[in-house]
Amino acid sequence: MKVFLFLLAFFLSSNLWSSESTYKEMPKHDWSFSGVTGTFDRAALQRGYKVYREVCSGCHSMRLLYYRDLIDIGFSEAQVKVISSEYTVLDGPNDDGEMFERPARPADKFVNPYLNDNEARANNNGAYPPDLSVITKARKYGVDYIYNLLLGYHEPPEGVVVGEGMYYNEWMPGNQIAMPSPLSDGVIDYDDGTDTNIQQLSEDVTTFLKWAAEPEMEVRKNLGIKVILFFILLGFVVYLAKNKLWREVH
């Protein structure tokens, strides 16, 4: 009957879920938040948010996030008020029945760069820039995919023809991507003096996107350790009691 358990373990082992071997192996990056006790580096999150705000947000929405969520990555309430006030949202109708524009508040969602999907497509050569709210959960290999994609722009290899308005990317399925390489060394300035090479920018923005997709990660892992310890302790006590009880069974 051990075959059962073996098969179960085999079936659960993750390589059954990985994609077909025709793809190249996705290089694994060493993330500060991985592992059982891994947490988000607040400085990296804030840098990553800056990359998103100054580069990505030109085309990509994050419609599931609120400005108030930024308090979680270490901004003060006052800072978040300032950040949100730089955006304009359409509100209303007011008492006169008019729609009006006002500065965004922390309770507002991240402002979408486009009015609607059609405008997004029209401005991007027909390609729709995907929403980034849960992008690390919505792509195979998650953060490693995003990180490698951002660094994966090359000249196409010999014989590969890239379509009109498309770019060659090593990690994009099909190797053609409509987004031009968004990052390059020094494309933005960091306030904390961290080096702005493309690897650093990619790592920071991916960390930010991971947080955006799983803001509960730190609470989750923390609670998880406690819950597992509870089951282990309870299990140990029950095991002793069970053995004592069953010893009398003949």
Place this chain on the structure above:
Amino acid sequence: MTGSKETKQYKNPVLNWIEFRLPIISYFEKEYGEYPMPKNCNYFWSFGALAMITLVTMIVSGIFLAMNYTPHTDMAFDSVERIMRDVNFGWLLRYIHLNGAAFFFIIVYIHILRGMYYGSYKYPRELNWILGCVIYVLMTATAFLGYTLPWGQMSYWGATVITNLFSVVPIVGEGLKTWLLGDYTVSNATLNRFFALHYVLPFVIFGVVGLHVAAVHVHGSNNPAGIDIKSKNDTVSFFPYMLLKDTLAVCVFGVIISAVIFFGPNIMAEVDNYIPADPLVTPAHIVPNWYLAPFYAILRAIPSKMGGVLAMGAAIFILFVLPWLDTSKIRSCNFRPMYKWFMMAFFINFFILGYVGLKPAEGLYLLIARLGLVYYFGFFLIITPFIGWIEKPKKLPASISDVYLGGGKEMPSPVAQKEIH
């Protein structure tokens, strides 16, 4: 009229008051206190209890999710993400529910395979087996409906593919499909009714589980030796012996499922389901939840749509008639030297079918799926009846008590006895 039946007396007057009017106290005492369990039962017998606990967990977490979920195509995806982000411990509820479903199937598959290996479906437990099969069918339906609710890409396209299967029914097929969907395609009306059904079916499951448990308690549980209880010495009472054993199993299970819920909550989820449903964009591979994949493999192994649907239906229906396909009187495969290996091969085949069910139906995967399909049906329709006739079973032990004490061969040393525990 009163007094024609003796009412059991308890020290507590409240219990007496209830018992006199509704003998529920003595019922629970009998069914969950004194209920005799064969003492040689191994931990595979804890999976029934695990399944029960998982079902209750799914219902409770589901009720709280439903309080925060919006069954509308424009809002369903966002409402699920709102649960994950803004509802207090909503992420915990949802990850419990999401992974609980997968673990429910793991548990139930082990429970079913245990029943097959030890012959629990045979006389006198055939109806119990059938009720179990009904539960399984209801579970697959519930899981499929639940998969639709987050309204991601896989939700939408999975629902489209599966509901399309109903259109193979002759003459009324298209009409039936439209009736099920409430529209000509998967739409808001579909999502609404799927939510309603997903909410109600678990309670139906709960009811059938009640019958399933009541039925097994009539003739008592089977055991690894597959022989009947002959004396009181063969059994232990459910309380506290099995209860403690089951509690230990629950703790081990708790560690495993917690590891997934808290440290890899999405490892069994399809990434495409975190992309909102888009009727204009078809995902590269439409895959069902992995726990339904063996039947999906069978569906796609047949080149005709009608044939595939029939094969898939037959693959599930054939489970119902297993008690009458098996011609052997011996229950446990431990005493069936030939059938045991075919049974093992059946388990492995089932996993392989599940594996190829998640892969594109082409090339080698398709070939493997077809071979797997042949063995699946061959096992039930040819091997199971045939082996029963030709196999010479091993000698059955005299009693459960003998098995428990070491097969009745020699007086067990304390160490050997411990191993049997």
